[in-house]
Amino acid sequence: MLRMFQTATLIALLSGTAAGAQTLYFSAIPDEDETALVTRFSAVAEYLEGALGVDVEFVPVKSYPAAVTAFRNDQVQLAWFGGLTGVQARLAVPGAKAIAQGVEDPTFITYFIANTDTGLEPSDEFPQEMEGMTFTFGARTSTSGRLMPEFHIRQETGSAPEEFFSRVGYSGDHSQTLRLVASGAWQVGALNYAVYDKALADGTPEVETAQVIWQTPPYPDYNWTIRGDVDARFGEGFADRVQAAILAMDDPDLLASFPRDGFIPAASEDFQPIEDVARELDLLE
Numbered sequence: 001m002l003r004m005f006q007t008a009t010l011i012a013l014l015s016g017t018a019a020g021a022q023t024l025y026f027s028a029i030p031d032e033d034e035t036a037l038v039t040r041f042s043a044v045a046e047y048l049e050g051a052l053g054v055d056v057e058f059v060p061v062k063s064y065p066a067a068v069t070a071f072r073n074d075q076v077q078l079a080w081f082g083g084l085t086g087v088q089a090r091l092a093v094p095g096a097k098a099i100a101q102g103v104e105d106p107t108f109i110t111y112f113i114a115n116t117d118t119g120l121e122p123s124d125e126f127p128q129e130m131e132g133m134t135f136t137f138g139a140r141t142s143t144s145g146r147l148m149p150e151f152h153i154r155q156e157t158g159s160a161p162e163e164f165f166s167r168v169g170y171s172g173d174h175s176q177t178l179r180l181v182a183s184g185a186w187q188v189g190a191l192n193y194a195v196y197d198k199a200l201a202d203g204t205p206e207v208e209t210a211q212v213i214w215q216t217p218p219y220p221d222y223n224w225t226i227r228g229d230v231d232a233r234f235g236e237g238f239a240d241r242v243q244a245a246i247l248a249m250d251d252p253d254l255l256a257s258f259p260r261d262g263f264i265p266a267a268s269e270d271f272q273p274i275e276d277v278a279r280e281l282d283l284l285e
Helices: 002-020 034-052 064-072 083-092 143-157 174-183 193-201 230-234 238-247 252-256 268-280
Strands: 023-028 055-058 078-081 097-102 110-115 134-137 167-170 188-192 210-215 223-226 263-265
Touching: 023 034, 023 064, 034 055, 034 238, 034 252, 064 078, 064 083, 078 083, 083 097, 083 143, 083 223, 083 268, 097 238, 097 268, 110 143, 110 174, 110 193, 134 143, 134 174, 143 174, 143 188, 143 268, 174 188, 174 193, 174 210, 188 193, 223 238, 230 238, 238 263
Parallel strands: 023 055, 023 078, 134 167, 134 188
Antiparallel strands: 078 223, 097 223, 097 263, 110 188, 110 210
């Protein structure tokens, strides 16, 4: 009986050690180039590791769909998604849920920017004068760089982007949209307002030749989403601990990585408006 007890205890201890040794992998949609992402999120991984007491590694991905695929395939258990990619990930992984968002994210906006040579000026009204110009979105599954801009283009013009503009493209990320519009490669584009505002604050040269001409009404966007099986893997209450660690993040340098002023709780249902628009535009499987 004693030997059986000792054996059972040893197995339990070994199992506990194995669970404790597991690594939490997280990723983020590549809204900037990969080098910038690794710089931004490596420090976030160190913070989460200290707060959670488990190994944490940031896993960079090449595209927005790749971030969703990594989450679906359990290559990452936590991710900083945009509104649309978060919806896609949660639909793909039963039990996954949104747990936090930036203070700014419930009222996110998209900027429409134009090369100064177009002659377009800032306006409170949707700039119908863009008709016939060239236009670039960001990534194909970006909320602020594609989903919401396309929704408003269709709503305001009654036409698909390909009908309203002379040519439509996809830059891949917000920083690239800014560069391409500033260079004149595309006359007009749509991007995440926070990326443009940061470029403006940093004195980035591109803002001299790419100015904001219109902004969308607000909508919910970025969010932290976690898989539903993390408690079974890392221990009861682990998802709540991750949420608490994110909400407690107050280091200005870490927050600047996103960039956000802080984080607040989020729930999956907060992003129902994004899912509704995505279904309307046939962007969900």
